Amino acid sequence: MIIDSHQHFVRLAKHPEVEGFRKAQLAGQNPDALPNILDTDVKKSLEQVVSLMETRGIDVAFASPRAKAMATHDGTVNQNAIWADLNNGLISRACQLTPGRFVPVGMLGQHPSCPSEQVAKQIDRWAKEGFVAFNFDPDGTGGRWLNQPFTGKHNYPVFEVAQGLDVPLVLHGSESINKNFPHTAVQYLVADITGFVQLMMAKDLFRDFPRLRFLIPHAGGALPCQIGRWRAIAKHNNWASPDEILGNGNVYVDTCVYNDLNMQMLFDAVPLDNILFGSECDGAFPGVMNDETKDHYDNTRRYVDDSKLSAADKDRVYAANARRVYPRASRWIKA
Numbered sequence: 001m002i003i004d005s006h007q008h009f010v011r012l013a014k015h016p017e018v019e020g021f022r023k024a025q026l027a028g029q030n031p032d033a034l035p036n037i038l039d040t041d042v043k044k045s046l047e048q049v050v051s052l053m054e055t056r057g058i059d060v061a062f063a064s065p066r067a068k069a070m071a072t073h074d075g076t077v078n079q080n081a082i083w084a085d086l087n088n089g090l091i092s093r094a095c096q097l098t099p100g101r102f103v104p105v106g107m108l109g110q111h112p113s114c115p116s117e118q119v120a121k122q123i124d125r126w127a128k129e130g131f132v133a134f135n136f137d138p139d140g141t142g143g144r145w146l147n148q149p150f151t152g153k154h155n156y157p158v159f160e161v162a163q164g165l166d167v168p169l170v171l172h173g174s175e176s177i178n179k180n181f182p183h184t185a186v187q188y189l190v191a192d193i194t195g196f197v198q199l200m201m202a203k204d205l206f207r208d209f210p211r212l213r214f215l216i217p218h219a220g221g222a223l224p225c226q227i228g229r230w231r232a233i234a235k236h237n238n239w240a241s242p243d244e245i246l247g248n249g250n251v252y253v254d255t256c257v258y259n260d261l262n263m264q265m266l267f268d269a270v271p272l273d274n275i276l277f278g279s280e281c282d283g284a285f286p287g288v289m290n291d292e293t294k295d296h297y298d299n300t301r302r303y304v305d306d307s308k309l310s311a312a313d314k315d316r317v318y319a320a321n322a323r324r325v326y327p328r329a330s331r332w333i334k335a
């Protein structure tokens with residue numbers, strides 16, 4: 001079995017009525033009625049990704065709303081809660097309309113002035129609806145990084161409910177209004193790097209929440225090539241080392257890197273038990289061709305298959321690790 005742990009339903013998020021709803025919200029109109037998206041439209045938005053999964057032999061994908069559309073810096077507390085519920089509702093329907101194919105991962109109505117108790121309630125509500133994990137934006141200020149580190153006590157209600165319900169938090173950046181940080185090329189990776197280092201710095205966090213788990217996408221940002229730097233800084237500053245937070249099962253990464261060399265660096269740097277297969281298929285750069293492979297860049301299965309890992313190790317990366325780290329996913333996955 002092959003599980004893709006990192007997908008976003010970008011085409012669904014781009015439905016004109018969904019985008020129109022957010023636009024109206026941000027214009028202060030606050031529409032009473034949620035957009036009425038037909039089942040046929042939901043299914044149609046999935047055709048391309050399902051076809052690519054079939055071609056690539058991907059059995060199941062963990063799917064969440066479009067990351068850019070979280071736009072946690074924008075809107076108001078109330079608007080963002082409604083916006084997250086709307087997007088989660090669509091993800092839930094998409095997963096139910098294609099049984100055995102997708103597993104729902106949610107977004108949260110974060111906002112710089114939103115009390116984390118409210119975000120915690122949203123996790124509780126959607127976990128009861130079958131969601132197995134939640135994207136959490138460690139910035140929340142649109143690429144300006146004006147908030148306190150996300151690991152602080154102000155977010156403890158979120159961490160408490162995530163640990164209690166056994167749902168990992170995926171540290172995922174969102175829209176950037178900082179023109180120096182284009183969202184896919186920079187802001188997401190800054191969020192990965194910042195997220196990983198803040199988890200090293202947060203001495204109390206995993207003492208207070210020993211079973212809390214974070215997934216840091218895109219191979220943990222700079223982790224494969226800078227783990228030595230972070231080991232040194234951790235020793236120098238008396239932070240937790242990368243090896244400690246990985247080894248204790250608090251932090252995991254995915255395989256969202258897009259060539260053989262970087263995939264091999266990831267496998268060399270990070271323990272295999274901490275790596276989950278992911279591709280961002282059909283979301284980050286749909287259809288863009290890699291001249292070396294004559295295939296889409298986001299067919300990350302190629303790079304895993306090309307690696308020197310044994311068949312048993314590939315099985316861990318492809319499925320066993322995802323099932324262990326996302327225990328609630330089992331109910332969505334056919335045996």
Ligand SMILES: [Zn+2]
Pocket residue numbers: 006008067172217280
């Ligand atoms: Zn993503």
